[in-house]
Amino acid sequence: MRTAPGRRGDYRWFLAMPTRWMDNDIYGHMNNVHHYSFFDTLVARFLLSHGVLDLAASEEVGLVVETGCRYHAPLTFPDEITGGLRVTRLGESSITYGLALFRSGEDSAAAEGHFTHVYVKRSAQKQTVPLPAALRTAAEALQA
Amino acid sequence: MRTAPGRRGDYRWFLAMPTRWMDNDIYGHMNNVHHYSFFDTLVARFLLSHGVLDLAASEEVGLVVETGCRYHAPLTFPDEITGGLRVTRLGESSITYGLALFRSGEDSAAAEGHFTHVYVKRSAQKQTVPLPAALRTAAEALQA
Amino acid sequence: MRTAPGRRGDYRWFLAMPTRWMDNDIYGHMNNVHHYSFFDTLVARFLLSHGVLDLAASEEVGLVVETGCRYHAPLTFPDEITGGLRVTRLGESSITYGLALFRSGEDSAAAEGHFTHVYVKRSAQKQTVPLPAALRTAAEALQA
Amino acid sequence: MRTAPGRRGDYRWFLAMPTRWMDNDIYGHMNNVHHYSFFDTLVARFLLSHGVLDLAASEEVGLVVETGCRYHAPLTFPDEITGGLRVTRLGESSITYGLALFRSGEDSAAAEGHFTHVYVKRSAQKQTVPLPAALRTAAEALQA
Numbered sequence: 001m002r003t004a005p006g007r008r009g010d011y012r013w014f015l016a017m018p019t020r021w022m023d024n025d026i027y028g029h030m031n032n033v034h035h036y037s038f039f040d041t042l043v044a045r046f047l048l049s050h051g052v053l054d055l056a057a058s059e060e061v062g063l064v065v066e067t068g069c070r071y072h073a074p075l076t077f078p079d080e081i082t083g084g085l086r087v088t089r090l091g092e093s094s095i096t097y098g099l100a101l102f103r104s105g106e107d108s109a110a111a112e113g114h115f116t117h118v119y120v121k122r123s124a125q126k127q128t129v130p131l132p133a134a135l136r137t138a139a140e141a142l143q144a
Numbered sequence: 145m146r147t148a149p150g151r152r153g154d155y156r157w158f159l160a161m162p163t164r165w166m167d168n169d170i171y172g173h174m175n176n177v178h179h180y181s182f183f184d185t186l187v188a189r190f191l192l193s194h195g196v197l198d199l200a201a202s203e204e205v206g207l208v209v210e211t212g213c214r215y216h217a218p219l220t221f222p223d224e225i226t227g228g229l230r231v232t233r234l235g236e237s238s239i240t241y242g243l244a245l246f247r248s249g250e251d252s253a254a255a256e257g258h259f260t261h262v263y264v265k266r267s268a269q270k271q272t273v274p275l276p277a278a279l280r281t282a283a284e285a286l287q288a
Numbered sequence: 289m290r291t292a293p294g295r296r297g298d299y300r301w302f303l304a305m306p307t308r309w310m311d312n313d314i315y316g317h318m319n320n321v322h323h324y325s326f327f328d329t330l331v332a333r334f335l336l337s338h339g340v341l342d343l344a345a346s347e348e349v350g351l352v353v354e355t356g357c358r359y360h361a362p363l364t365f366p367d368e369i370t371g372g373l374r375v376t377r378l379g380e381s382s383i384t385y386g387l388a389l390f391r392s393g394e395d396s397a398a399a400e401g402h403f404t405h406v407y408v409k410r411s412a413q414k415q416t417v418p419l420p421a422a423l424r425t426a427a428e429a430l431q432a
Numbered sequence: 433m434r435t436a437p438g439r440r441g442d443y444r445w446f447l448a449m450p451t452r453w454m455d456n457d458i459y460g461h462m463n464n465v466h467h468y469s470f471f472d473t474l475v476a477r478f479l480l481s482h483g484v485l486d487l488a489a490s491e492e493v494g495l496v497v498e499t500g501c502r503y504h505a506p507l508t509f510p511d512e513i514t515g516g517l518r519v520t521r522l523g524e525s526s527i528t529y530g531l532a533l534f535r536s537g538e539d540s541a542a543a544e545g546h547f548t549h550v551y552v553k554r555s556a557q558k559q560t561v562p563l564p565a566a567l568r569t570a571a572e573a574l575q576a
Contacts, residue, residue, distance in 0.1 A: 017450065018449065018450070020469050020470075020472070020473040021313075021319075021469075021472045021473045021476040022313065022319050022321055022469050022472060022473070024313060024314045024487075025309075025310065025312060025314070026199060026313070026314060026316050027205065027266075028314050028488065031184070031309075032180065032184060032208040032211055033177060033178075033181045033310055034177075036176065036177040037177045037452050037453075037454050038452075040175070040176060040177055040453045040454060041452040041453045041454070041509075043453075044453040044509070044510070045453075045510060048510055055456075055460065055508075056460065061171065063215075064176040064215055065214065065215050066212070066213065066214045066215065067176055067212065067213050067215075068210070068211065068212035068213070069210065069211050069212070070209065070210045071207075071208055071209050071210065071211075074269075076487075077473075077476070077487075078477060078480055122171075161306065162305065162306070164305075164325050164326075164328070164329040165325075165328045165329045165332040165333075165457075165463075166325050166329070166457065166465055168343075168457060168458045169453070169454065169456060169457065169458070170456045170457070170458060170460050172343065172344065172458050177454055181308050181309075181310050182308075184309045184310060185308040185310070185365075187309075188309040188365070189309075189366060192366055199312075199316065199365075220343075221329075221343075222332070222333060222336055314487060315493065315554075319472070320468065320472060320499055321465060321468040321469045321472055322465075324464065324465040324468055328464060351503075352464040352503055353502065353503050354500070354501065354502045354503065355464055355500065355501050355503075356499065356500035356501070357498065357500070358497065359495075359496055359497050359498065359499075362557075410459075413506075
């Protein structure tokens with residue numbers, strides 16, 4: 001029933017992201033919510049590093065319309081996590097990222113998810129716009 | 145492409161959950177991560193209120209294996225959110241909840257998601273166990 | 289060495305705030321960080337309810353310059369917390385709130401803190417401004 | 433009224449800690465609550481790296497009795513933060529850490545705080561115990 005975990009080779013762009021004490025919950029592992037904070041940060045850092053997103057000035061922004069996560073194995077503070085990113089769907093005004101969290105030194109993902117952005121005008125968030133050109137270029141290089 | 149939002153009538157068990165200032169992000173709406181904190185709390189409160197979960201004593205606990213969320217409309221601090229819960233799949237040792245977040249006074253869900261628990265021994269989390277009887281009884285009453 | 293906890297009668301304005309599952313940490317109690325999320329929300333809801341803060345439109349905003357908390361007793365999900373607020377110092381452009389978190393049904397605070405805002409122009413956050421008149425009026429009624 | 437910020441030379445032990453997207457609030461800077469998550473992590477990582485804390489096995493744990501923070505300058509995702517730690521008070525069963533958050537490349541602290549642990553039996557948290565010997569040794573080397 002549970003899909004086999006992906007591997008580092010399935011992903012295209014990586015970022016080291018340490019855990020915080022508060023990520024652990026009462027069962028002693030990272031709470032399921034925090035995985036999304038890592039996904040969120042991974043996408044934002046990808047966009048920032050490729051000049052797609054300017055937090056103050058961007059007039060077009062990605063609106064999150066869908067996210068999901070499958071949890072293969074526990075992550076635990078003080079793990080150093082490596083986040084992996086790839087692009088699984090590139091539409092006219094939307095993009096879906098495939099995301100993974102790897103424990104330090106492990107090749108098999110502890111968690112994998114997806115994250116879909118629809119691009120809209122920042123000032124009128126119901127109006128979709130084409131994906132920014134810089135994003136399309138960067139994303140094409142990361143397609144699975 | 146985006147599914148039509150569910151309505152209150154599609155859900156079976158409800159809980160009022162206020163937002164916190166910190167839930168809003170730089171775009172002035174609740175960040176996509178926090179929706180999962182509401183889902184997480186909704187499931188835990190459902191379990192506690194039906195005597196299924198005892199945080200200190202339960203020897204069998206639900207391990208989260210998959211979650212997901214579709215974002216239909218923004219939620220924003222200081223919204224009072226009503227969480228809705230139903231059971232969409234009841235297996236031998238796993239259960240999937242359907243979850244929704246409604247803005248105060250609105251019948252159409254601002255966000256909807258799912259959340260799958262597999263029951264395991266707390267002391268040996270790789271060993272699945274049958275769903276606790278009290279959970280099965282409570283869950284059957286909430287099936288969609 | 290530890291100060292005696294304050295009581296409900298020491299505070300002037302109250303707000304019910306439920307805990308979330310994620311607030312508990314590995315020791316089974318609310319992590320020390322989350323207390324500040326309750327304080328933060330308590331101040332914001334006080335300001336919103338008195339018409340002092342408009343998240344989108346306010347041209348003058350409170351910049352947080354100091355916070356603190358003393359932890360008298362554990363708080364634990366699923367506690368319903370009552371937050372208490374009073375004003376302990378009212379300056380020309382700054383205001384300090386005294387804050388408390390009470391467990392449901394208890395008169396003695398589980399945690400108490402302070403929170404100091406300096407008012408600045410939203411567009412130029414180094415320029416202090418006098419406290420908004422509506423805030424001064426509301427605050428004078430809550431002085432300890 | 434506001435104290436002059438400390439410098440890197442005032443602290444004894446350092447840790448790099450990146451920000452997360454979610455740390456920013458509606459005003460575009462790190463929300464005042466998250467500073468405590470950095471403090472919390474800094475202390476835990478200090479304890480783990482000196483063999484004082486074993487998350488699963490430690491029979492004596494530090495109970496947080498007081499924390500505080502002064503905010504000198506904004507921190508903003510995607511800042512890389514360097515946390516600094518020193519010991520400002522070493523008692524029989526309690527220890528107070530002085531903590532600072534520095535922006536990458538800056539010598540002056542963006543925020544400074546304190547954090548007091550009282551050591552107790554994990555199983556009976558009202559019973560204080562002497563500071564663990566390994567902690568006392570490590571702490572003496574970090575006294576300001």
